[in-house]
Amino acid sequence: xxxxxxxxxxxxxxxxxxxxxxxxxxxxxxxxxxxxxxxxxxxxxxxxxxxxxxxxxxxxxxxxxxxxxxxxxxxxxxxxxxxxxxxxxxxxxxxxxxxxxxxxxxxxxxxxxxxxxxxxxxxxxxxxxxxxxxxxxxxxxxxxxxxxxxxxxxxxxxxxxxxxxxxxxxxxxxxxxxxxxxxxxxxxxxxxxxxxxxxxxxxxxxxxxxx
Numbered sequence: 001x002x003x004x005x006x007x008x009x010x011x012x013x014x015x016x017x018x019x020x021x022x023x024x025x026x027x028x029x030x031x032x033x034x035x036x037x038x039x040x041x042x043x044x045x046x047x048x049x050x051x052x053x054x055x056x057x058x059x060x061x062x063x064x065x066x067x068x069x070x071x072x073x074x075x076x077x078x079x080x081x082x083x084x085x086x087x088x089x090x091x092x093x094x095x096x097x098x099x100x101x102x103x104x105x106x107x108x109x110x111x112x113x114x115x116x117x118x119x120x121x122x123x124x125x126x127x128x129x130x131x132x133x134x135x136x137x138x139x140x141x142x143x144x145x146x147x148x149x150x151x152x153x154x155x156x157x158x159x160x161x162x163x164x165x166x167x168x169x170x171x172x173x174x175x176x177x178x179x180x181x182x183x184x185x186x187x188x189x190x191x192x193x194x195x196x197x198x199x200x201x202x203x204x205x206x207x208x209x210x211x
Contacts, residue, residue, distance in 0.1 A: 063139025
């Protein structure tokens with residue numbers, strides 16, 4: 001299907017809102033119509049080059065929307081469900097998930113690849129070039145195909161423009177609250193608010209143009 005998305009072609013380049021191709025969801029994937037998306041400092045870090053990602057890329061990683069279609073094997077959600085997208089999929093099966101650390105799930109090893117969990121792409125330019133996704137979700141678009149592990153069901157009455165912040169900003173800030181450390185791993189693991197990557201100020205800025 002064709003949709004419009006904000007595409008970044010390289011470091012410090014303007015975001016271009018243009019038509020792109022989006023494949024249908026494959027097994028264990030979900031097509032979501034995006035309703036709202038936040039803008040996080042981590043997105044800005046990709047634009048300025050502080051975080052390196054394969055280009056072109058469609059950014060955005062804190063979003064919420066409505067399920068339009070599900071691929072084979074999906075049991076968690078159905079069309080019409082309201083969902084928040086999470087950039088940290090949790091399989092519930094690996095050692096980290098079983099130890100109570102879903103944020104360190106083995107599936108996270110693919111986060112920086114720009115591909116889906118099966119290491120193929122669902123996003124393409126109109127001439128057939130692959131476009132990298134961002135943290136599996138790429139929310140700066142009209143639609144997104146995401147792993148089933150990356151959707152969290154929310155009640156229909158929850159405003160999606162507010163719920164989208166649970167995808168990163170709110171949950172990252174919540175994790176920064178004072179709490180006792182109960183394990184060596186927790187004591188050795190710092191948490192950063194405002195996206196988790198903003199370790200130094202950035203003077204960069206993003207501009208958006210329409211194709």
